[in-house]
Amino acid sequence: MNVETRMSWTGVRDEIRARILNRTYAPGDKLPRDEDIAAELGCARTTVQRAMQDLSLAGLVERKRKGGTHVRTDPVTRATFDIPITRREVEQRGAKYNYQLISRELEETPIEVMARFGIQRPSRMLHVKALHLADNRPYILEDRWIDTTSTPEILSVDLTRESANEWLVRHKPYSRLEVSFSAVKAEGETAKHLSAPVGSALFVIERTTWIGPAPITTVQAVAVPGYQLSARN
Amino acid sequence: MNVETRMSWTGVRDEIRARILNRTYAPGDKLPRDEDIAAELGCARTTVQRAMQDLSLAGLVERKRKGGTHVRTDPVTRATFDIPITRREVEQRGAKYNYQLISRELEETPIEVMARFGIQRPSRMLHVKALHLADNRPYILEDRWIDTTSTPEILSVDLTRESANEWLVRHKPYSRLEVSFSAVKAEGETAKHLSAPVGSALFVIERTTWIGPAPITTVQAVAVPGYQLSARN
DNA sequence: AAAATTAATATGTAGCTACATAAAAATGTC
DNA sequence: GACATTTTTATGTAGCTACATATTAATTTT
Structure with a gap:
């Protein structure tokens, strides 16, 4: 010693x-x-x-x-979460990753998405729904809006082969990020796609990114029942 | 310049x-x-x-x-969340904070709680259920287990006046923390206490703390429908 | 006594030096 | 040629100095 x-x-x-x-x-x-x-x-x-x-x-x-x-008098509990690319997450659990494009449509920005982005007027956005699977079972259902003004390249990406999630992470840097968590009830299409019993509680991760003042994308990722997100510490 | x-x-x-x-x-x-x-x-x-x-x-x-x-090739999305004392949280929203003790019993550690703590054998624990209110409406329902071996002082705390949450934060330092988030369906007692419709989706924060190797407390805090937790960035 | 100025003080930042440490590259040995 | 040893190199850490900056405390001025 x-x-x-x-x-x-x-x-x-x-x-x-x-x-x-x-x-x-x-x-x-x-x-x-x-x-x-x-x-x-x-x-x-x-x-x-x-x-x-x-x-x-x-x-x-x-x-x-x-x-x-x-x-500090009121010590806050500060927890840091790593939110990986879904494929990574699945593979790290030792499961086989698969991905299915459900729909892909050019639409005008709906009000609630405008609110998330904090923008005043609608623009042309790519609305993508896709399913991530672990061992061929539904794992996460994502409902995504991508701004075609800031990210026109997305229009020429073959989203049946590569998930928007992954393409964006690899090719589109962002400067601001907002993440929030919530819970939602399984209903209608959502329940169907996730093969979750109607009425079960689902965990939702919402992520929105910007580059400078310009919106890039916002996703609502709904996980299968039982999904749990844990802090690194 | x-x-x-x-x-x-x-x-x-x-x-x-x-x-x-x-x-x-x-x-x-x-x-x-x-x-x-x-x-x-x-x-x-x-x-x-x-x-x-x-x-x-x-x-x-x-x-x-x-x-x-x-x-890094796979830049992880890293988000930091501040989880304040519930009273703080309520007050910061400009609402009036109230607190109600629902039950307080000495019990032997059930299996699932042992798992959360990572301990092998049960011990005497204080099982506390309490409700946090914002503007006299239910806000968060907590179901807590406190290890009386590491924290015997808790037995002489008047939990009708001060929440265990607050007492612990103020008086009991911890060395390790685990936080996780999930979603749960509102049922039975839980739904009743939160005045939430049976079947609605509730957001759950689970927190477990240790001092050295010894367990201190583990809580499941179930929030009212619509609760959302957002990252600071 | 109130207001304005000045001094004192604790943290914030940057630069320099020196050495530690890990890992790759180069060299030597059998 | 395979293995062991040494050298080289890039980051990690710590110490020192010097000065910046914010804020309180003290002092002077009016």
Whole structure:
């Protein structure tokens, strides 16, 4: 064992986090200055700075110039979710991935999609419905709108072979993303496509992307009953 | 305006991110060495390092010693959710918060709860059901199990006055957290407590915490129909 | 006493150096 | 030629200095 292993910034971060968790520094408390912590832990201020930056980002502390560092009083539970390409997700479960295009039509943007994009007037959009299958059983049903103004290339993509999901991720960068989760009741076409009993509860992931101010796409991905999304931490 | 504003690490990060988005660096590409980027952008390698660390954490690039930095081929959609204390959440919507204890019983850990905690044998746990209200209407129904071994203090807390949710957040630090989302059908007691139509789809947040290897608590929070959780970005 | 100015202070940022570490490439050995 | 060893290289980390910036505290001015 080393006489004294010098601390890396992650080490400092973990130490401070531990102290916050065990109430050495209680919610609302002011932490010592970076310099003092550095002196105590035997490292440089830069190291403490790096650690604090991380804790601040994680929502555990709040920093203010001159004001010092405080432990947040209402620590929010912050969870990070990775939402992979559906094919990836299926394959990672060790299942066989398949994909079926259900419909593909050029339509004018309906009101609710305009709302999601935050745009004022309708435009020509490609409306795509498709089904992702795991081991030949329905897995996720997606209902997608793609703006043909920002993404005209999509019109020449053969969506029977490649999912819009995948094509967009690979070819269309976005600058802003909005994700939300909700639950919906299985009814009509949705239930039928997913082979889910009518009335069962389905998990919905809604994703909307923009490039600059221009809409790219918005999807409602409805998962089969029992679907669960877990955080990485 | 400055002749040449030197770049902060966030500036470098944004520049690199922009290049990845506009395909200057395409998925799979190897980026130049930190040093070269630094030379190009007129900053120090440390600055580039800091920027790259952030991009790596965000899942946009992958770095390997000696191997260099590569743009990730399958950029994951990474979304961060803040899950606040329920009272906060209600109050932030400008609604009046109320809370009702439904039941509070000492029970032996049922199998499914043992599974959530990842423990082998049952122990004495406090089983609490409670309802959070917004403007006197049901908002979230929580079904919680608290391990009395790790958290004996909970037994002397008056849960009719303070919700276990709040007490735990304020008094019980945790070291590990697991969060998952799913959907469930409104039935029986659940539907009744939430005044939700039987058969409607409800959004469920499941949270489990540990302190070291010891379980603290696990909750299933079932929200009223229409509840939606959105990412911060 | 109120307002304006100045000083002090804690964090934020950037640059430099030096060395650690992992992994690939090159070299040497059998 | 197969395997082991050394070298090279790109990132990772830490320390130091210097200065920027925001905000509070102290001081001066009116």
